[in-house]
Amino acid sequence: MSGNLPAQSVTADYTQRVADDLAANRSEQERVRSELARLQDELVRLEASEQVLTKMQEVLGGTPKQTLKPSKSSKGAAVPAARGSNRKKAAGKAAVAAGRKASKKTASPKKTGEPTWLELTTAYLGGQSEPRSAAEVAASLTEAHPERAVQVAVVRNSLEQGVAQGLLERSKQGRSVFYSPTAPASVPSGS
Template sequence: MPENTTPVTELTSHYVNQVAGDLEQNLKEQERITAEITALQEQLATLQKDHTILVSMQQALGVTASKGTAVAPDSPVVPAPRKKPTAEPGKHRTGKAEPGARPRARKRSAKRTAGPAAAKAAAGAAQPTLVELVRDHLAQQSEPRSAAEVAEALGKAHPERAFQTKVVRTALESLVARNGAQRTKQGTSVFYTVTATAESAREARPPAE
């Protein structure tokens, strides 16, 4: 009887050792994968943060660029009359068409088209950029202001335009980079004030007509 139990005991011991080794290897593999996941999550968080900053900068630059290209509607006015001759080809075949009437209509149409386009272009060119609005607002304040406070004040002063806090913060940081504003910290909050140089330049600037 003892001879039969010995092989069974050795076999059991072999499997116990093998299972213990596999379990230890499994735990080490879990630790390795967990560490890799943690590192990847940190990289993802960094990329997402960078993405948010880049989008905010793109929006701020986009607002400035749109004001600079607002004069373009004047040039496309010329092609507008070209569509009208194709709509009246039949009148040339009769020989009885009044040649003087169409050119006058085209001139009137061109003037009507050019009028609103020129008005829109002038309005777009006269509209200040976001950076100018932010700088002028800070120059009127006696105390530092946060990006959220500046965005809220600009939204009330210019309800026809949208002011996001992130975009306003990017414009403020742009002013800081150009020595147009100063950044101060109070705890975890960041506040901005206009510099003396920027305020002098604003006072020297001629008033908008």
């Protein structure tokens, strides 16, 4: 009977090790699933940004620098990933920077005679009594112009273009950015 005690002890040790390894494995699986979901979200954001930038490039008459569609493995290499919580911010800044490099006509393809996004955004803000965020402007333009495909990134680029041209002012409240028309210069009376 004394031979059974060491065998039971070894079995108990192995049982505990297997249980610990199984728990560690499940924990690691959860970590990897979480990381995979985060990466998939980031990829979706990058692809959406790519579509907006491609449309802007087409509207502006530019030709793509890369004629072949990048492979899935090289897609992430085209835009360096930002670190930590700054990913969304970096994607937004990249879109804004691309909009600033664009010529004065910003937006998705428009029919002849239709106002540009810059004209629409400045006109909308001109009728407002307080500053508005890009999302609020985009939502209002969606309601006012259902025939046009309104994208927040395009509206934000148009707003930033208005700021660069001195038509609009940008203000920050915490992490939020709001836009309003610039105050008109006062004209001295002639008498």
